[in-house]
Every structure is written in C-alpha cells, then in structure tokens.
Amino acid sequence: MDGQDLVVIALSGVQRFIEESRSTSDLRAGSRIIAELTEQAVSVCQESAAELVFPAPSKKRKDVGMPNRVVALAPAGQGTTLAQRATARVNEKWKEWLQKTLGRIEETPGMPAVTWAVAPPRPGGYPEQWKEAQRRLAARKQVRNFTALEARNGPCQLSPHWPATTKPPKGLPSFERDTLSAANWLKRKLGRPNDKESVSPYGIPSTYGIASAPFRIEVLKNINDPDVTEQVDYLHQVVQDEDTGIHIPNWPLPGMPKPQGELAQWLWRHGGQWVYTDSWSAESLAREFRKPTSGEAFDNFSRTVEIGRIAAADLQKIMRDKFQVAPPSSYLAILVQDLDGMGSYLSEEKNLSHKRHTEISDQLRRVAERQTELLHDSALLGVAVYAGGDDLLAFLPAATALAGARACRQAVTEVSPELPTASSALLFFHRKYPLRLALAASREALAAAKNVPGKNALAVSYLRRSGTQETYVQKWALPDHNDPEALVCDRLSLFTRSETGARLSPGLLRDLERDSHALCTLSLDLFTAELQRLVHRHTLAPTSEQQKAFALKAAEQLRLLGRPTSALEDSEKISEQSLIAAARVAVFLRQECR
Structure with missing residues (x-):
C-alpha cells in the first residue's frame, strides 16, 4: 500500500451547473450528465491497475447518481498518467454529447472542469497521502482558466456566464423559446420527454406532475x-x-x-x-x-x-x-440533505485509513440506494434528482414531504450510526414558482439548518407564489419525556392532517404576532394555559369535543416547537422567533398539504 499513488479527481462547478435549470427535467439531466462524466473517470481507473476507494461500485448508479469525486490508489509513478487519462476521457465524452446534440462542438468554458491531484508514496502511508492530496487539490482549484467568448447572440438565459449558441438544435417543440448555451441545450435535449419512452435515467416529472400525484x-x-x-x-x-x-x-x-x-x-x-x-x-x-x-x-x-x-x-x-378527496395541492416540496462535517469526518484519525475509507464509501452507497428506494416507493411518491449518500436533492408531493424528510434522515442511521448526523431542509413551493429561485431558497434553508449549534437540524420553509415565505429551524429531536422518539417533522405533521377535520385558523397568527412578546415572558405554566386558550379559539372542528382535543394537542406541539434552537439555552424557555415561525409553518401545512 505504501508503494501506491493516491489519486483524487474532482469535477468542479457541479451544483451550479445542475441547478441552473428551468425545469425538473433540466435539473435531473444536469445531475445525470455529471454522474456519467464521473463514470468516465471511474472507468479509466477500473481499466487500469488502480484500486477504487470512492465511489463504491453500485449496480443502481443510474437511479442513485454518482459523487463528483473519484479517489483511487494507482501503482507508484502511474498516478499522474491515470489522472490525465481520466480527464481526457471526461472531455471526450462531453464533446461526443455536444456533437450528437448540436451537430457540432462549441466552447463551454468551465464545463466540464476536471481538477486532480496526486500524492506519491510517503512515510506515514495512506493518512499522510490523504492530507497531502487534499492540500494539493485545494491549491489546484485556486488556479482558473479564463476564456473570453463573444456573445453574439446574447448570454444564455439559464447561465449568463456562457454565450447563447449560434444555432439551436433541430427538432425543437413549438413551445421551446429559450436562448441557451451549448451546455444547457445538452441538458434540455437529454431531459426532454417524448411519447416513445416511458422510463429514462435523464427525466423526472414536472412540478405539476409531482404536486398532483396524490390526487x-x-x-x-x-x-x-x-x-x-x-x-x-x-x-x-x-x-x-x-x-x-x-x-x-x-x-x-x-x-x-x-x-x-x-x-x-x-x-x-x-x-x-x-x-x-x-x-x-x-x-x-x-x-x-x-x-x-x-x-x-x-x-x-x-x-x-x-x-x-x-x-x-x-x-x-x-x-x-x-x-371525499380534496382538490390537488398546488404545492410540492424540495428536500435537500447534507451529512454534517463529512470532510472532517473522513480526516479524523480513527477513519483515516484505506480500509476505513473503503468501508465509509460502501456505507454512503448503501445510504444513497436506501434513500432512493424510499423516495420512489408508492407511500412517498417522491423522486430523487441525485443521491450521493452524503448529500441528497429530491422532490416530494406536499402531503408526503415531512414523512420523506424523516425517512431519508433515518436511512443514514439505519445504515451506520457511526456516520455523521444529517441536516436537512424541506422547502414547499408553488408548482408555478420559478424553479431556480425555489432551489436557491432551499439552499438558504439548508444553510440555516447547518448554522444551528451542533447542526443535526431540520429547516422547514414555505415559499408562496406571491413571494411570501417563512423558515422554521429546529434540532431534529426535541427533549420530551412524553414522546422521546418523536422528531420535529412528526410534531409538524399534526398540522397536515386531521381525521376529524379539525384545523387551525390563520387568525391564530394575528394573535400570536400581536401577543408573542408578552406570552414569552410568562412562566411556563401560564404560557401553556394561554397558548391553549388561543389555539382553542382559532381551531375549527365539527364538534366542540373535537375542537378541544385538537387544540390541546396543537398547543402542546407549538409549545415544544417554540423552544430555542441553541443547545446552550434553557430548554424550558420559549423563543418568540421560533414560536411565530412554527405557527406560520403550521398554518401553511394545514392549508396546503393534501
């Protein structure tokens, strides 16, 4: 092992390329393009005498996706040649796609952007090589090529840093009006559905198709x-x-x-x-x-x-x-998840070995496969854009979104409790809302979840078509001796459905926003009693008994959800900000999750 080169090959600018999309099919096609380009680098490693560390082999790669980084061990002195061959293979595949899509090859600066580093054998073996490879890769990423391109047809509508192509592909449908770069035409053509195929690794349903699925x-x-x-x-x-x-x-x-x-x-x-x-x-x-x-x-x-x-x-x-079936919901949800501190986890002394990295790579494969399996089940009706094990992007109907977030979080601990915790964000957005803006908002929500002390948090946001939005952030698990296994999404799920038809009135928000400061200064007993009174007043139900029962449950969940996110604060205290955000999200869920 000490006589091997450690090779790290990474595709840069991946998230930007994928998320510069107008439709869900653009998004999925962008993800698959990155996955297949990474597969080209993997294939070079497999054809040579190199030993693959990341990613772990999987028979379900077309479903679960592929990480944008390859780590391999090559015979000493052959690492540079291997990285150069992998880079050439990636670029050849990209040009092949452009030729097939446009009938010609056009410049797409920065796409694909392959960065690689090689750490030769050294005293200390694999751990020291890993540290050196990370340093070299970080340094290589600081070196950029800047190519001046003339935008004769104006900038690309999805990626303004690229010029629009001089001539769009042939055979476009009548409603296709976008002015795109060569790279984005590739996404558009690969993801575009047709009537001949019913299944494709590149395509997923539209926002309408996902939102209306339960109906x-x-x-x-x-x-x-x-x-x-x-x-x-x-x-x-x-x-x-x-x-x-x-x-x-x-x-x-x-x-x-x-x-x-x-x-x-x-x-x-x-x-x-x-x-x-x-x-x-x-x-x-x-x-x-x-x-x-x-x-x-x-x-x-x-x-x-x-x-x-x-x-x-x-x-x-x-x-x-x-x-007795409600009309189709106009909302769907984006689920994003990221394992907390994955880079640091890989560099921890207990994990910093070839054997342990190989084990972690396989665990991430199993997480990705399990999450995809759960999302694609009829119980959730979700669809994964990409699932890499350490990160996830998926869509779900509004009615199953909270359950989907819970299932994908649990998949991590089921595979291995030793893996880092997962922070997640769930953004509900209108089916007509611009997808790019919704994706950006989901990333902001995920950042808010990861900013919670200790991470391991969930952010639940909504974004109405009017632009009105709210984000509620809380640790996944709230201390509660009455229900210690309940997660924050379980507590919010009370507001999405009611067998009795009980529901919260939006008037609760008006009273809470007016009185929240005074409420949060009360003792816990007085606060609980007053919150129960307000919730009961703004609960609509067929009978007074059902109204009282739902109001008691809803008030208790809002009390728990109103706790501060900081672990340093007294868990019995109520955060005015958390209480208002939780109430706004609760009312939204009751209105739109059907």
Missing part, C-alpha cells in the same frame, strides 16, 4: 366510475387533439404503478398539469404554443380549452363529493 392516484383508483371516466376522457381528448396542439410529453413518477388502459395511462404519465383548472387559460396556452391570440382561430381555440377547464373543475367536484 391522480385517487382518480386512478376510481377510474372505472362512469363520472370519473367521462371527465378524464374530456381532458384527454382536448389535450391530445391535433388541432388544439397543447400536448406536452411528461415522465411518470417512479412510485405510481402503471395502470391498465390508454386513458388511465395518459393520466398516469401526462395528466399532471391538466387536473388543475388554472392550467386551462386560453390566453396563456395560446401564447405558450404560439397560436393566434385574437380572431376566429382564437375563438375556436378558446371554446375547446373551455371544455378542458370545465372537465378539470367537474373532476375535482366529483372526487370531493363522491369519494
């Missing part, structure tokens, strides 16, 4: 009901009609079982957008699909679109009246 599952359960069939058939006919021309191919959710029958399969895969009545605006659809916006042609188009709007409204009414 569509209920519709599919009752698809043989004549009233349901009739309305879904109306939607199908209008969307698929060639004269209307508003069909948008989509990808199905992994957790939604494929149903039998053409009509049910259309709803399963393509119907996510069309179960919302506000999707049926003739003016908006005409602009999107480049149709006349006035005159007789527009009048005819408007009448056809109105049939779709009425069908969507009638379908929601039938599901509510006959099957």
